[in-house]
Amino acid sequence: MALKINMGEFHERVEKGIHNTFMRGAVAGAQERLRTRRLEAAEELGNWEEWRALGEEIRQHTLENLDYYLMQLSENVKKRGGHVFFAQTAEEANDYICRVVASKQAKKIVKSKSMVTEEIHMNAALEKLGCEVIETDLGEYILQVDDHDPPSHIVAPALHKNKEQIRDVFKEKLAYTKTEKPEELALHARHMLRHEYMTADVGITGCNFAIAESGSITLVTNEGNADLVTALPKTQITVMGMERIVPTFEEMEVLVSLLTRSAVGQKLTSYITVLTGPREEGEVDGPEEFHLVIVDNGRSDILGTEFQSVLQCIRCAACVNVCPVYRHIGGHSYGSIYSGPIGAVLSPLLGGYDDYKELPYASTLCAACTEACPVKIPLHELLLKHRQTIVEREGKAPISEKLAMKAFGLGAASSLLYKLGSKIAPTAVNPFTTNDRISKGPGPLKAWTDIREFPAPEKERFRDWLKQRGNE
């Protein structure tokens, strides 16, 4: 999977999403569950706003000094016997990973969940090399088994599928014979995967937070699969976005606290694993070789711009879980592996406006995302900045809109024009008005009246009434 999941035009994707009742039921249910749990977890922790402020400060500080911390991280990984590779592009990252894999003559690769490997389309590169790549995160595994269905949520990639659908996929592809009970499904997947861990040559992981002071990486999971991915194969490759770094263990703890609570409403997830370098003498498990691949792929272009705060993201999906637009259209409508509000902000930055120009408009600017974000990214303001960029720098707005806005600017900045315009409004729309209502509006009004009634402008404006009354 690359950043882009190619599924037709935006409006077609939305149409498809809206008509997918299974998906919408699953998403609405998950949103309500996750939102409640997150609020409870925040309440139980206490002083949530202070925690958020701290999270924001840590992330901002790290981004401001990113070059310093990346150097420190890289030195410390090397000191512990690991290898570090900075990849400017997706191709560079894949080339390096393929080289390592080829040098091991590896055939089988097990993988824990990682969005950045999806972003750079790593699996395809490895498969081209003749390797078998097996996803071990349950959600990712389901999608992989289902002919590489794209993820629809950054934390719960198979959120769009209900358990009956998963049962059917397993039946068709894995000779599964049991019911749709989640425990039975999970047990079956676990059984299938157990064997793969034992025979894999290379383990590949993502990275929730790299710790600069020690050269460690932190993995947060609920299934423990990342532990097996890193403990059994002889070679471990960890791929991280270049911003996924913290200075010390102390900051890591704060961010993990924010992450687990925001993502799933848990104090902690079942497994929080911190790994430092390859196996050392006297240690009983861990890889013999450790490679850290730090991926830029467009991120450094965001640094120093008005969009920098998007790099604060810790990929918790709290913004996705409260988004009323995501709720109705689902993740695939975004056409990107990053969906929901974070996806609407990030995808145009990483993938360009040509593919993602609609996303900044797929928001009511209700700010539910901004309110939920544990590191205080002003998501709705960033969406607004995208709109500004599209209008001002890219010049991609439709001409009719430009004209309308020009007229608006003139009208609203001049009392005279405004008064004149508002006075003639009732007459202008008179032909379309019945009983003070417009049901089939002309021009831009049509899009409104396709769905709802529009009130006709009143014959006596408020200001006329007030004047008659003698107020000034």
Add this chain to the structure above:
Amino acid sequence: MNVTLFVTCLVDLFHVNVGKATVELLERLGCTIHFPEGQTCCGQPAYNSGYVKEAKEAMKHMIRTFEHAEYIVTPSGSCATMFKEYPHIFQGDGEWEERAQRLADKTYELTQFIVDVLKVEDVGARLEGKATYHTSCHMTRLLGVKDAPFTLLQHVKGLEVVPLPNAHNCCGFGGTFSVKMGPISEQMVDEKIQCIEQVEADYLIGADCGCLMNIGGRIERKGKPIRVMHIAEVLNCR
């Protein structure tokens, strides 16, 4: 108390009754209403569509029009939020940033003004029936006015106010979103209406004409027996 009314363009043109109710209500509470004739629109439609230059023209005009007011009160959470955003928008623009800040500091949404400034919780209103209240996004999340409408509604005689399920979800208005993203907006407003129906409310009350136009327009289209009222109208019922 001298109140300068920013009535909003939607009320001036489409919801005159909301403006009338606001004036009568505030006068009953002892305020003297001033209405600068030059007022137009807060600039939000352009600003939220990415047309900052055009929006700023409107904003400067509004600053000039309102800067001599003692208190600026508006029956719209969203437009009040926009006035509060002005300093942020004019950031770095010395003179205008300052003028914007002074404007923002004296701007109040109607219910916020009644509860926080006038210190009134019971305005002596009466309305029989069962109502539910739509918490509009800008007013709750950005302006931070969460309790004032409920405090006031609680004292309306004869009115039973029941909580709206999933109240935190946006109604799907979002200004130009409602027309640019029609199909999504439709789903959102339909879910909102389902929630209103679920509690069997006679009235849907809100403090933002944008949301009310959206929800109300859809309710009318579907022919549902739910009456949509702005909170100023409710508080002005006797």
